[in-house]
């Protein structure tokens with residue numbers, strides 16, 4: 001059966017083949033050179049998803065009727081070949097160069113690969129060559145361009161590399177546009193480009209061109225567009241460029257240009273677009289910029305070293321739509337007439353030293369005249385003011401309003417809620433007081449709300465939960481109190497929720513685990529209590545989970561182990577207890593795990609050895625016991641990860657571990673840490689200082705290592721012993737300040753101490769006599785010796 005089938009297949013393809021040859025033979029008698037060239041192209045196409053060639057480019061019909069072909073009215077020769085956007089794969093055959101009357105060759109928006117055959121660059125009738133957006137590669141430097149009619153060459157968005165041919169303009173006397181952007185060209189821009197005297201547009205952006213911009217470009221007096229952004233160009237901007245009489249667009253953004261911008265650049269009446277973003281340029285703006293750049297629509301000087309004032313004359317540049325000065329050293333007042341720029345759509349003056357002439361930010365009121373404004377970014381300027389109520393009269397078109405780190409005080413005006421098209425509102429890092437206006441519920445398009453690091457208080461209004469499109473809610477570092485609203489679970493678009501460092505109380509609402517798409521969840525440093533719900537496992541895509549520094553209690557939910565994307569898990573400083581769930585071995589993306597300062601007990605599951613990406617582990621100050629696993633990431637961990645768990649054994653890299661199977665390891669040579677132990681018996685921490693100053697019996701034991709580290713066994717070596725007075729320790733720990741408290745274990749507290757000679761030591765204060773305390777003393781010393789810094 002199968003055999004018959006395959007036989008019939010063979011027969012069929014034979015017949016097919018025969019028919020094809022017959023067809024070719026029949027046409028061969030009067031086939032033209034044009035047809036031959038085009039059939040060569042057809043033969044070089046390996047993938048033709050729309051069946052353009054198979055169905056339409058058939059030898060039995062005239063090439064002039066083929067899709068993509070236009071023939072001359074009289075000559076019947078092909079003058080246009082345009083097969084743009086057919087998603088074709090394959091290569092360009094050299095025979096295409098034989099289309100002897102071709103004027104337009106448009107192969108753009110396909111997936112053609114390989115280099116361009118040299119014959120193409122010798123087509124004397126060609127006026128337009130468009131190979132944009134393919135996957136062509138190779139170098140052009142070996143080609144001789146010899147195309148007397150050529151007006152435009154577009155090789156953008158390919159994978160060409162190598163240097164630009166030095167003689168590229170030798171035989172392109174009429175070239176008007178040269179587009180080579182988004183390739184991988186390197187080397188210098190050839191100064192010989194000045195021989196393309198008719199050039200109107202030079203587009204070389206997104207390559208890796210280096211060296212200086214050749215000043216000869218200033219001789220190409222017909223240039224309208226010079227687009228050189230996103231290269232590695234160095235040196236100064238040649239002032240000759242400022243003399244180009246017709247220049248409309250000049251973009252030199254994202255290069256390594258340096259120096260003062262030639263005055264001529266800021267004095268081009270024809271210029272509509274000037275972008276110098278992301279260079280190291282300096283100087284100031286001309287005081288009558290309105291006269292020197294009267295037609296400017298797009299002015300981007302961001303991320304440079306410009307300084308001086310924003311000249312108020314800018315407000316006369318009435319065509320300005322995009323104005324960006326961010327990341328410079330501009331100072332002085334923001335012009336109060338800035339609202340005269342009626343066409344302004346985008347204003348970014350962030351990260352300068354700009355101020356307002358009035359505490360009510362009059363310039364902001366002025367901006368209410370800009371009816372087309374969409375983006376307003378003022379962040380990082382010392383504005384020192386309050387938000388005026390006129391802010392509610394800003395255009396409804398406003399989508400982004402960013403005013404973080406501007407020293408704004410006072411309350412958030414309710415009228416901000418008029419700006420119903422806002423997508424992003426960021427007022428973080430100011431001195432705002434009061435609460436979140438309930439009217440914020442009207443900002444129904446809001447995707448990002450940032451109010452972090454202010455002095456906002458009271459509870460978060462439930463109305464926030466109406467903002468169904470909210471993607472980022474960033475409220476950390478305020479004084480918000482009360483419970484986290486139980487309706488927060490309605491914000492199902494949330495990807496990032498930062499509520500840390502506030503005063504939230506009560507348990508986390510059970511609905512919060514409905515936030516199934518959340519990536520970043522941070523409620524750390526609050527006073528949240530209660531146990532963690534098993535539903536925490538619903539946060540299936542979460543990357544970072546920070547619940548540390550609260551009063552959470554109960555067991556660690558085993559469901560956390562199902563969070564496959566989790567990279568960072570912080571549960572430190574709570575009252576969690578119970579064992580580390582075995583399920584944690586399922587946290588296959590985990591990089592950081594901090595469970596320190598809880599009451600977690602039991603053994604460390606050896607299954608955690610599977611966490612291949614784990615880089616930081618902190619289990620210190622718990623009640624863990626038993627042997628520490630050694631495999632996987634544990635091999636690289638230091639004893640610091642396990643500090644303050646007196647019942648643990650088999651500490652990493654420890655030569656006198658109490659675990660039976662533990663073999664002595666090679667000694668660490670680079671110990672810089674000096675360790676000492678204070679035992680105060682039997683005392684409460686609070687009473688300690690007083691009691692000890694009364695010189696009650698207390699004992700100083702040191703496990704001290706000489707700073708040179710020459711001795712291999714500092715603990716037992718007599719000359720290593722150094723005694724410390726209690727006063728020395730008081731000073732060194734800044735009177736046992738909380739700041740210096742590393743943690744409290746079940747046997748005592750450990751402090752960082754800085755001795756007068758600059759050496760850092762760890763000091764352990766035992767609260768009570770405990771058999772194990774002394775027994776584990778030597779281990780403790782070893783543990784601490786391994787703490788770097």
Ligand SMILES: *[C@@H]1O[C@H](CO)[C@@H](O)[C@H](O)[C@H]1NC(C)=O
Pocket residue numbers: 027030059060061062
């Ligand atoms: C070939 O020539 C014949 C007569 O000269 C003409 O009828 C026919 O259309 C031509 N075929 C093609 C494909 O040009």
Ligand SMILES: *[C@@H]1O[C@H](CO)[C@@H](O)[C@H](O)[C@H]1NC(C)=O
Pocket residue numbers: 055056057058061065066067
């Ligand atoms: C090829 O397409 C053109 C334009 O759609 C059409 O006029 C012509 O008849 C087609 N030829 C064949 C062989 O399908």
Ligand SMILES: *[C@@H]1O[C@H](CO)[C@@H](O)[C@H](O)[C@H]1NC(C)=O
Pocket residue numbers: 082083084085104106128130
């Ligand atoms: C080629 O065809 C596409 C699609 O029909 C068209 O957009 C493009 O302008 C044409 N190219 C030329 C150079 O006319």
Ligand SMILES: *[C@@H]1O[C@H](CO)[C@@H](O)[C@H](O)[C@H]1NC(C)=O
Pocket residue numbers: 033036094095096097098119
């Ligand atoms: C077409 O061009 C190729 C390579 O460029 C050449 O080898 C061939 O002889 C030419 N064919 C005709 C018919 O001119």
Ligand SMILES: *[C@@H]1O[C@H](CO)[C@@H](O)[C@H](O)[C@H]1NC(C)=O
Pocket residue numbers: 124144146171
């Ligand atoms: C350019 O083309 C002309 C005309 O075909 C020819 O005479 C000349 O030799 C070519 N130049 C180069 C450098 O190939």
Ligand SMILES: *[C@@H]1O[C@H](CO)[C@@H](O)[C@H](O)[C@H]1NC(C)=O
Pocket residue numbers: 184186208210232
């Ligand atoms: C760009 O060129 C520089 C040297 O000029 C080189 O170090 C760098 O790797 C190149 N980058 C790319 C993406 O080719």
Ligand SMILES: *[C@@H]1O[C@H](CO)[C@@H](O)[C@H](O)[C@H]1NC(C)=O
Pocket residue numbers: 194216218219
């Ligand atoms: C470029 O222009 C300068 C004058 O601005 C002139 O001295 C120089 O000869 C010109 N160079 C070319 C190659 O035309």
Ligand SMILES: *[C@@H]1O[C@H](CO)[C@@H](O)[C@H](O)[C@H]1NC(C)=O
Pocket residue numbers: 263264267269292
């Ligand atoms: C600016 O250009 C105008 C001509 O467009 C010229 O008269 C004026 O002197 C130039 N200003 C400076 C400072 O170069």
Ligand SMILES: *[C@@H]1O[C@H](CO)[C@@H](O)[C@H](O)[C@H]1NC(C)=O
Pocket residue numbers: 290312313314315316
């Ligand atoms: C705006 O232009 C007018 C006319 O040139 C001038 O009188 C006025 O001073 C300019 N305004 C500013 C702020 O420079």
Ligand SMILES: *[C@@H]1O[C@H](CO)[C@@H](O)[C@H](O)[C@H]1NC(C)=O
Pocket residue numbers: 389390391392393
């Ligand atoms: C806002 O605009 C309204 C209507 O134009 C006006 O009555 C009100 O005074 C303006 N408010 C402020 C603070 O400018």
Ligand SMILES: *[C@@H]1O[C@H](CO)[C@@H](O)[C@H](O)[C@H]1NC(C)=O
Pocket residue numbers: 462463465466487490
């Ligand atoms: C939250 O969603 C629930 C169920 O869809 C709804 O009943 C409740 O009113 C919503 N709460 C708020 C504050 O939007």
Ligand SMILES: *[C@@H]1O[C@H](CO)[C@@H](O)[C@H](O)[C@H]1NC(C)=O
Pocket residue numbers: 612632633634635636
């Ligand atoms: C331990 O660190 C070394 C060197 O930094 C690294 O090559 C190795 O992959 C690490 N091993 C584990 C299990 O992380």
